[in-house]
Amino acid sequence: MLKVKVTAIGNSMGIVLPKEALTKLNAEKGDILYLVDGPEGLTLTPYQQDFESQMNVAKKVMKQYRNALHELAK
Numbered sequence: 001m002l003k004v005k006v007t008a009i010g011n012s013m014g015i016v017l018p019k020e021a022l023t024k025l026n027a028e029k030g031d032i033l034y035l036v037d038g039p040e041g042l043t044l045t046p047y048q049q050d051f052e053s054q055m056n057v058a059k060k061v062m063k064q065y066r067n068a069l070h071e072l073a074k
Helices: 019-025 051-064 066-072
Strands: 006-009 012-015 034-038 041-045
Touching: 051 066
Parallel strands: none
Antiparallel strands: 006 012, 034 041
């Protein structure tokens, strides 16, 4: 378990993540991380929770408009 401290950053509050945590999250300066509320509390993750459902919708649209997209790609 890693321990972090909440600190003031301007008019907001924030935490500084240790290098070990950033390595495990595969995160770098400027990356976006997500706080996901689950049954065991909040989880910090680099993955957007609804990304898979968005990709499924995109695949359906691309399949439906395949010919038009093919013509636009020329």
